[in-house]
Amino acid sequence: xxxxxxxMLKEPRMIKVCAPMxxxxxxxxxxxxxxxxCDICFTPMILADSFIQSEKARNxxxxxxxxxxxxxxxFAAKNVHDFLNAAELVAPYCNxxxxxCGCPQRWALKEGYGADLLKKPDFVKDLIYQVRNRIPHPFTxxxxxxxxxxxxxxxxxxxxxxxxxxxxxxIHARTPEMRCEPINLDNLKLIRDSVKLPLIANGDIKxxxxxxxxxxxxxxxxxxxxxxxxxxxxxxxxxxxxxLNCVQDWLDITSTIPTTFTCFHHHLVxxxxxxxxxxxxxxxxxxxxxxxxxxxxxxxxxxxxxINPKLFELTxxxxxxxxxxxxxYITKDDDDxxxxxxxxxxxxx
Numbered sequence: 001x002x003x004x005x006x007x008m009l010k011e012p013r014m015i016k017v018c019a020p021m022x023x024x025x026x027x028x029x030x031x032x033x034x035x036x037x038c039d040i041c042f043t044p045m046i047l048a049d050s051f052i053q054s055e056k057a058r059n060x061x062x063x064x065x066x067x068x069x070x071x072x073x074x075f076a077a078k079n080v081h082d083f084l085n086a087a088e089l090v091a092p093y094c095n096x097x098x099x100x101c102g103c104p105q106r107w108a109l110k111e112g113y114g115a116d117l118l119k120k121p122d123f124v125k126d127l128i129y130q131v132r133n134r135i136p137h138p139f140t141x142x143x144x145x146x147x148x149x150x151x152x153x154x155x156x157x158x159x160x161x162x163x164x165x166x167x168x169x170x171i172h173a174r175t176p177e178m179r180c181e182p183i184n185l186d187n188l189k190l191i192r193d194s195v196k197l198p199l200i201a202n203g204d205i206k207x208x209x210x211x212x213x214x215x216x217x218x219x220x221x222x223x224x225x226x227x228x229x230x231x232x233x234x235x236x237x238x239x240x241x242x243x244l245n246c247v248q249d250w251l252d253i254t255s256t257i258p259t260t261f262t263c264f265h266h267h268l269v270x271x272x273x274x275x276x277x278x279x280x281x282x283x284x285x286x287x288x289x290x291x292x293x294x295x296x297x298x299x300x301x302x303x304x305x306x307i308n309p310k311l312f313e314l315t316x317x318x319x320x321x322x323x324x325x326x327x328x329y330i331t332k333d334d335d336d337x338x339x340x341x342x343x344x345x346x347x348x349x
Contacts (some may be wrong), residue, residue, distance in 0.1 A: 003095050005070050006167055009198040013217040015039045016236040017200055018229055020074040027063045029267060031253050031312060036234040040070045047102050048082035049074040064093050064315050074098040076113040077104035080130050088318045089129045091258050096140030099127060104176035114144055115176040121157045123320035125164040132165035140167035147175050149189045155194045168198040170224060188218050208238045231270050242271040248303050255305035256312045261290050
């Protein structure tokens with residue numbers, strides 16, 4: 001894909017971005033939010049080592065179609081070989097890769113992923129430098145970070161990545177220890193004033209008004225939403241709650257693209273959270289199969305899925321493992337990999 005994300009980020013308007021969310025930023029959801037003014041989508045965070053070692057992991061973690069662009073694939077990696085190999089595998093099917101340096105969960109910190117990399121600027125610099133020099137522009141190589149407690153260290157980290165050739169940065173304006181506290185807008189502004197790279201601002205985007213305010217106040221080039229867009233996929237179109245036509249679109253998409261019941265149902269639980277009365281919401285949230293969900297939606301809103309296979313036809317991805325520069329690292333059998341260990345986690349990373 002040759003689409004230039006950097007040129008998009010230079011446009012004199014607010015660029016709207018869907019965050020990488022474990023379990024939830026998959027193709028079906030990306031397809032939905034793109035219909036409601038979302039400009040750029042990230043995949044969920046993917047473990048780079050599992051992705052290069054296992055065909056099952058690749059099939060489980062990544063799918064796309066011709067309309068799924070601009071697309072950035074986010075990886076968690078802790079060595080150069082994994083990040084470089086994974087980036088080269090997905091490069092034909094996306095517009096860029098992103099390194100997760102923000103996930104605050106204990107398992108990630110313990111394993112040396114996510115926010116643990118904030119303590120290793122020179123190492124992250126090498127990861128970015130190697131990929132930037134192997135895959136030509138306009139393919140982007142970016143990093144998503146959280147703030148360090150010392151803003152001067154955060155600024156230094158960002159400057160190191162800028163010199164390494166990072167295409168842009170996404171700043172989740174909270175420290176790894178913070179959860180629902182307000183973002184640190186002042187520190188976000190300091191970063192904006194300290195680097196020339198395009199910046200995406202992340203945190204507290206629960207409405208289009210929130211997005212516009214953060215865009216203006218931070219002077220960043222784009223805004224990213226996670227929990228807000230999960231609850232209301234039409235957020236960037238200005239809807240205050242999920243409109244019924246968005247629910248209809250979700251039914252159409254998931255009836256055409258193969259979708260597990262858990263994914264299908266969980267997204268509807270979020271989408272209907274502010275629409276359904278409490279009693280109906282409790283009933284809906286405890287449904288256990290697609291038939292009962294569809295029956296509920298038909299009886300309550302007169303909605304039923306429409307199937308259009310051509311509209312959402314999947315791209316057949318061929319990953320050329322044999323030609324990978326570091327294929328000596330592919331040593332594990334598929335059955336040895338716990339591919340789905342992220343399956344029950346939700347976090348804004």
